[in-house]
Amino acid sequence: MVKNLFLLLTLTFTFLFSNELSLTKLEKEYLLNKKSLNLCVDPNWMPYEMIKDTKHIGMTADYIKILEKNINIEIKLVQSKTWSQSLELGKKRKCDMFSLIMPTKSRLKYLDFTKAYFDIPLVISTQIHELFIDDISHLKGKKIGIVKDYAYTEIIKTKYPFINLVYVENVKDGLTKLQNNDFFGFIGTLYTVGYQIQNDFVGKLKIAGKFDERWELGIATRNDEPLLKSILDKAILTVPKKEKQEIFNKWLSIVYEKSYFSSMLSILVISFFIIIFVLLINRKLNSEIRKRKEAKKLLNLTISSAKLGTWSWNPKTNKNETNDIWAQIIGYKKDDIKDLSDFFTLIHSEDIPLINEEFKKHENREKSQYEVEFRMLCKDGNYKWIYSNGSIVKRDKDDKPTLVVGIHQDIDQRKKLEQEVLKQKDLFIQKSRQAAMGEMLENIAHQWRQPLSVITTVASGLKISNNLNMTKKEDIDDSMEQIIKSGMYLSQTIEDFRNFLNKDRVKSKVNIKKLIHSATYFFKSQVQNKKIDLVLNIDDIIIEVYENELLQSLLNIINNAFDALNEKDIEKKCIIIDAYKDEENCIICIKDNAFGIEKENLLKIFEPYFTTKHKSVGTGIGLYMTHEIITKHLFGKIEASNVDFKYLGKDVKGACFKITLAKKMKKN
Structure with a gap:
């Protein structure tokens, strides 16, 4: 009996601490007869995954490659254009497995589900001028976009029936419609929404709140071949934590580079919130001095993690204040230009009428914010393209602006590509x-x-x-x-x-x-x-x-x-x-x-x-x-x-x- 107990402990230790994949005879025969596995994915769900030029890329693609090596069988991608189409292929048994999916009542009819290997928070995004959402009940009666056939769609629909959900094909489609004011907000996962905003909607949209719910996802397999679920459950346990973290870091680093941020994800999101928060608070600057000081303090915290030049301007006195990065963007140090009385002398003469026109629209409340692209003269004598965004935060008794604050961003490379x-x-x-x-x-x-x-x-x-x-x-x-x-x-x-x-x-x-x-x-x-x-x-x-x-x-x-x-x-x-x-x-x-x-x-x-x-x-x-x-x-x-x-x-x-x-x- 002692011998049997020792054997049991040995097997348990081996299972818990070894990365070797141990398959039964039936499981090995299954893989030998199967020869290859057909994989269905979400074709438009970065940074997790997408189909690009007929190839599977993203975090789950790297994960599947590790599993493919561990179980020693070819995993073939099944082409699809939408997530709904992928689910239909699964119902028709065209897919042996799904790379990243959550179990629902309807999916259990044709799929088995492995243990989760991703745990993802849900957030809501809005247009950049909207206030932050600290209570989901504030969404009552508002139109909110959400991707059709995602598992968390059923969760949100059940738990928050007072939200008026509008279904879209994919995350980018939803954010585009949000930008076009088709609905008030869009619900998605933190990483996918953040990825799309930083690549295509910077300065237009923001993450405005989060849900308590988290989305746990794993691999799904066809339920008429139960051995495959058993094999993949074992294979998932063999993936080292180090490799999981490397995959995570690899794809999130792409997001930061494209959005000009170099800090960790949490700092990125918080910084983005703070910049918008500062612009909103400054609107009430004359009656909220305490909030103004707090906003300035928070804004300073973002400078080290965001390549943004900040500025403030009094149109009556033409007095300007800028930070170091504002000067660095055009090749100067702040001390070099502190005595410059009129920054308009650095702006290309052809762009000044456009700047005046856009500011006038904001001043007359035709636009909620001032936003324009123009050329500025650099220290080396060349002109560089700048994106400027700001808001009037203080007016006098005649409704004339006395304080305008905003940001500068270097968009020279983007403009060269456009040209x-x-x-x-x-x-x-x-x-x-x-x-x-x-x-x-x-x-x-x-x-x-x-x-x-x-x-x-x-x-x-x-x-x-x-x-x-x-x-x-x-x-x-x-x-x-x-x-x-x-x-x-x-x-x-x-x-x-x-x-x-x-x-x-x-x-x-x-x-x-x-x-x-x-x-x-x-x-x-x-x-x-x-x-x-x-x-x-x-x-x-x-x-x-x-x-x-x-x-x-x-x-x-x-x-x-x-x-x-x-x-x-x-x-x-x-x-x-x-x-x-x-x-x-x-x-x-x-x-x-x-x-x-x-x-x-x-x-x-x-x-x-x-x-x-x-x-x-x-x-x-x-x-x-x-x-x-x-x-x-x-x-x-x-x-x-x-x-x-x-x-x-x-x-x-x-x-x-x-x-x-x-x-x-x-x-x-």
Whole structure:
């Protein structure tokens, strides 16, 4: 008996203190027969995990790699676009396991759950100007965003039925809608919400409160193969704490670098709270001196952990106060600029009107805060881009500001990247325009053949008649008339092409009917030679737009329609262009009867370099640049669809491109 007891203690000690994976014979046979495991994940849940370029990355991805090595079997990623789609795949037994998931009543029907290996606090985020939430009951009746099908969604819905939950696809979608004021707040986990705010919503959103609940998550396995849960429970115990901490540190360090913070996570969150808290407290500075002193003390605590320059300004006296980092951002020490009476002398002259305009909007309460980006002169003589954010915290009896406080942030690298992106877009536009010019030149060549043929034929006829002494005055007059008309036609073609090349990018009032006639003019020879009916139903519409860019877009779409018709054997081919207006917009529809676009290609039609043409005739940038011009330059909308309609009494089908433009173009 003593021997058996000793053996039991030995086994217990081995299990508790060894990292070796001990599997039963059945478990080993299961893995041997299984050969590989299919893994489902949340495709958009950083820093925990996401699918990027078909690969699984994040904290759980690193964790799964360790488990894969320990159980000695390949774990394959199952591709999905949303968490809800991953759950559906699990129900259909397409997934053997889920990387990070919490048990719920509905999931227990098809999944088993291992011990938790992540313990995550839940928080609520709001827009940056909202007060902090110390009592969840204050959310009663407010719209709050939350990710659909997450386990904590069921927990929150059950425990806090007074919250009006609005479901979104993923965390970034929820925070974007929060920024757009679609709802008051968004509920998520501390690390994912903090990660997204620091990467995409700095200065826009904040973490405003937390819940008592914590989210415990582990691995889930299909419940029709119970051996897999047993194997993974053992495998989880073999992962050393050191490796777990290394994974944690690796992914959280990325968050800090991108958000300009270098301290631990708790300091990051507290610092973020304090900065916003300072701005709110300073609004009541004249009646709350004690809070002002406390806010200053708290603000000083953040300086060591945040690369933010702080400033205060009295518009009446033009007196400024800044911290050391404010000066360091532009290459100075604080003592170097303490005697500078007017900091506006450091600001680029082109940016001063914008600063004055944005401050005036805040002063007149059109905006809750002052926010602007501008260039400042550095000590080395170069200009650097600065993001400035602030609030008026004190006004006099005439409601004029007497104290404004805020922060400066170095955004020079970001601005350089933006400029590089714009440069690349300009190259795309130039390439697209060159392609459009090439197509026009080809069409012009077709149009020139007939008048050139007339000129050479008439001239040759006159020469022969003259040699045979058969020339009559009326023949000469008639021949000269034909030559003059042909020459004027050639001259007009050159003028139209030159206008396309020379027009500057200036907004102007454009007659849509004339513009569409100009666009179709370049295809006159194709209409005649290829026997394609061109039907124009165009109202008299005047809109404010970049004429040349809209013309380029129309040429791209019309040319695509001609290419599609040329590839099809159709008895009666047609291109129909409709242009009409409603109260605010101008709508242009271009459709053909070339049977339409393949369904799988409709969603990709505006992607760069996507083309269904042979590489010798298509680059794939025409429709991409058309989409860029319409949506980003003209602030409109373009949609592609397949439509059924009647033409000459017959049912036909084709592609339809619908362009919607505002009659008056907004400022850019």
